[in-house]
Amino acid sequence: xxxIGFANFDMSTRGGAQQVLCNIANALCMEGKGEYExxxxxxxxxxxxCAYSLRPGIQYVNLLPYKGRIRDVVLRAGRAFRKYCREQExxxxxxxxAYAGLCGGLLGRRLKIPKVFCDHGALLxxxxxxxxxxxxxxxxxxxxxxxxxxKQSERAYYEKFSYKPGRVVTIYNWMDDLVLEYxxxxxxxxxxxxxxxxxxxxxxxxxxxxxxxELKKMTDDFVWEVYxxxxxxxxxxxxxxxxxxxxxxxxxxxxxEMEKCYGGHALYALTSYREGLPLVLIEAKANHLPIVSxxxxxxxxxxxxxxxxxxxxxPYDTKRMAENIYELLxxxxxxxxxxQYSSRNVxxxxxxxxLRQWKELIEEMAHTS
Numbered sequence: 001x002x003x004i005g006f007a008n009f010d011m012s013t014r015g016g017a018q019q020v021l022c023n024i025a026n027a028l029c030m031e032g033k034g035e036y037e038x039x040x041x042x043x044x045x046x047x048x049x050c051a052y053s054l055r056p057g058i059q060y061v062n063l064l065p066y067k068g069r070i071r072d073v074v075l076r077a078g079r080a081f082r083k084y085c086r087e088q089e090x091x092x093x094x095x096x097x098a099y100a101g102l103c104g105g106l107l108g109r110r111l112k113i114p115k116v117f118c119d120h121g122a123l124l125x126x127x128x129x130x131x132x133x134x135x136x137x138x139x140x141x142x143x144x145x146x147x148x149x150x151k152q153s154e155r156a157y158y159e160k161f162s163y164k165p166g167r168v169v170t171i172y173n174w175m176d177d178l179v180l181e182y183x184x185x186x187x188x189x190x191x192x193x194x195x196x197x198x199x200x201x202x203x204x205x206x207x208x209x210x211x212x213x214e215l216k217k218m219t220d221d222f223v224w225e226v227y228x229x230x231x232x233x234x235x236x237x238x239x240x241x242x243x244x245x246x247x248x249x250x251x252x253x254x255x256x257e258m259e260k261c262y263g264g265h266a267l268y269a270l271t272s273y274r275e276g277l278p279l280v281l282i283e284a285k286a287n288h289l290p291i292v293s294x295x296x297x298x299x300x301x302x303x304x305x306x307x308x309x310x311x312x313x314x315p316y317d318t319k320r321m322a323e324n325i326y327e328l329l330x331x332x333x334x335x336x337x338x339x340q341y342s343s344r345n346v347x348x349x350x351x352x353x354x355l356r357q358w359k360e361l362i363e364e365m366a367h368t369s
Contacts, residue, residue: 039088186288194227
């Protein structure tokens with residue numbers, strides 16, 4: 001049995017890194033047949049409990065049961081972190097997310113066990129932002145291996161840090177089983193556009209509004225449904241109202257059943273400033289939706305075949321984005337062709353294929369201790 005620790009900065013809040021951590025932990029617990037003992041370590045806890053459901057048998061601990069900053073973790077959580085890992089005889093540590101990479105990298109240096117930094121973002125997206133660059137540098141440098149979400153990010157780590165081959169590995173995120181269970185046939189007569197994501201700066205909801213304003217100059221016959229919540233929700237809501245888009249851009253808030261929301265849409269649109277590997281695009285492909293996305297540094301180009309199952313638009317060019325959306329809305333046959341193409345490479349994001357990669361990594365790292 002391999003005793004594995006997964007560390008995250010705050011498991012009481014929802015986010016991509018937390019979701020992926022729980023998916024992997026639950027899958028290993030369920031399919032490991034006693035091969036793995038899973039521990040989840042949350043450095044802080046802004047809210048009362050873990051934001052995700054965990055399978056019985058997974059051991060869970062939060063070190064600082066309150067909302068804290070990185071400084072609080074570095075100054076106050078180190079002894080408890082190392083003590084927990086030693087008492088539980090953790091054999092392999094994963095730091096999931098940039099914040100966890102920084103905290104774990106600094107606090108776990110005395111632990112004589114293999115460590116893996118899992119970068120849920122993309123190195124080049126924030127290379128010029130000193131705090132983000134520092135977190136990823138520490139997380140990666142003080143780990144034995146770094147897991148990234150895209151081949152582009154893998155190349156970037158080798159370029160920036162001059163690592164030896166094998167130090168960085170790409171493992172995609174997988175689709176949730178519920179997505180495939182509720183996957184709907186494509187409705188070629190649908191007119192609705194779909195987007196889902198946090199209302200935060202990097203997700204480009206402001207660019208979505210700009211795109212919708214450009215699209216409205218071309219046609220009144222569209223409805224753009226947007227799922228999500230976040231700090232900028234009120235600001236975006238005000239902008240939609242000011243732009244006269246209230247009948248076209250519908251802000252539907254958060255849903256716990258996103259897997260049921262893809263059906264009945266003409267296409268999926270992604271207007272982010274930056275991404276790691278956007279799971280929503282993979283889920284859209286599983287539902288046979290054509291996709292229009294900004295061709296940002298990391299993610300979309302590894303999911304979308306430009307001109308095959310979607311269109312890649314120059315980053316932040318909202319006029320071009322609107323033109324591509326309008327063209328697809330206007331061309332039923334093109335949307336059908338994109339939809340039929342969409343499932344061709346979706347298997348590489350299957351749970352079976354990706355979980356096999358995680359097991360191979362665990363087996364490799366466990367034998368280095």
